[in-house]
Amino acid sequence: MDRTAENPAAQAGIDTPVPKHASECPVEEWLAFLGHRWNALTLWPLQTGPKPHGELVGRLAGIRPKVLTERLDGLEQRGLVSRELLASFPRGVLYTLSARGRSLVLVLDRLEMWAKPG
Numbered sequence: 586m587d588r589t590a591e592n593p594a595a596q597a598g599i600d601t602p603v604p605k606h607a608s609e610c611p612v613e614e615w616l617a618f619l620g621h622r623w624n625a626l627t628l629w630p631l632q633t634g635p636k637p638h639g640e641l642v643g644r645l646a647g648i649r650p651k652v653l654t655e656r657l658d659g660l661e662q663r664g665l666v667s668r669e670l671l672a673s674f675p676r677g678v679l680y681t682l683s684a685r686g687r688s689l690v691l692v693l694d695r696l697e698m699w700a701k702p703g
Contacts, residue, residue: 635681
């Protein structure tokens with residue numbers, strides 16, 4: 586008998602849950618990363634197109650420029666954001682959501698809808 590017919594997770598290519606340490610779970614690891622202050626919030630302004638660092642600072646009330654730089658570096662390392670050096674004076678950097686970042690924002694949008702009361 587085909588077990589995937591009974592198991593929607595298997596049909597979707599999702600691992601069947603088995604006991605494991607949280608450090609071995611990719612979902613836990615991503616939730617920890619996204620739950621770190623500013624990581625998820627930094628993605629939202631980039632949905633409307635590329636933004637320079639200074640504009641992102643202005644759109645994220647309360648973030649310090651150094652913290653934003655650190656968060657953008659982490660997002661870039663995970664392939665969620667791309668960084669383009671501008672050949673202008675003064676030199677600048679433009680940040681853009683990658684395809685992976687855009688797909689994550691869709692997931693975060695669904696999570697936001699789920700989290701709303703009602």
